[in-house]
Amino acid sequence: MAECPKVHFYNFRITDIATVMLPRAPSLLSRLVLLPALVALCGLGLTELACWQEKDRLQSDHHEQTLAAAATVRAALESELNAILHLASGLAAYVRATDGHPDPNQINAMLDALYQQGRYMRNLGVAPGNRMTYMHPIKGNEKALGIYYPDLPTQ
Numbered sequence: 001m002a003e004c005p006k007v008h009f010y011n012f013r014i015t016d017i018a019t020v021m022l023p024r025a026p027s028l029l030s031r032l033v034l035l036p037a038l039v040a041l042c043g044l045g046l047t048e049l050a051c052w053q054e055k056d057r058l059q060s061d062h063h064e065q066t067l068a069a070a071a072t073v074r075a076a077l078e079s080e081l082n083a084i085l086h087l088a089s090g091l092a093a094y095v096r097a098t099d100g101h102p103d104p105n106q107i108n109a110m111l112d113a114l115y116q117q118g119r120y121m122r123n124l125g126v127a128p129g130n131r132m133t134y135m136h137p138i139k140g141n142e143k144a145l146g147i148y149y150p151d152l153p154t155q
Helices: 014-021 028-097 104-117
Strands: 124-126 134-136
Touching (some): 028 124
Antiparallel strands (some): 124 134
16 A cells, blocks of 8 residues: 655644734834934935035125126226227317317327326327327337328238
């Protein structure tokens, strides 16, 4: 006669099967480690956000300060350029009023006064009929006196 295979029966309780099939709840120790780590991670994220916003605010402030400084420089440049243009317009009006033949004493006195007022002018010259006739200061500009501009192709 042939032997029957042995069958083993195990004695399982229902609670044993439930613990094998269902995930276990986190232990108290893992909760004590996980919660502070999660709080620290959130704190780091909020700190990073605050740093980013502060950096953005500082860049915006710097940009505004740069624009304000540039506006101040622009206003000063415009003021100086307008002053020089008004001085030149007055001189041109005087030369036109004398039909291109101003009194040498008056024009030289006028050039001296305009030169003193214009802080950024290196020299002043008057060329009625395209010929450089009057110059201030004369020193260093002697070669320019008498130049006839139509003879200069670069002019």
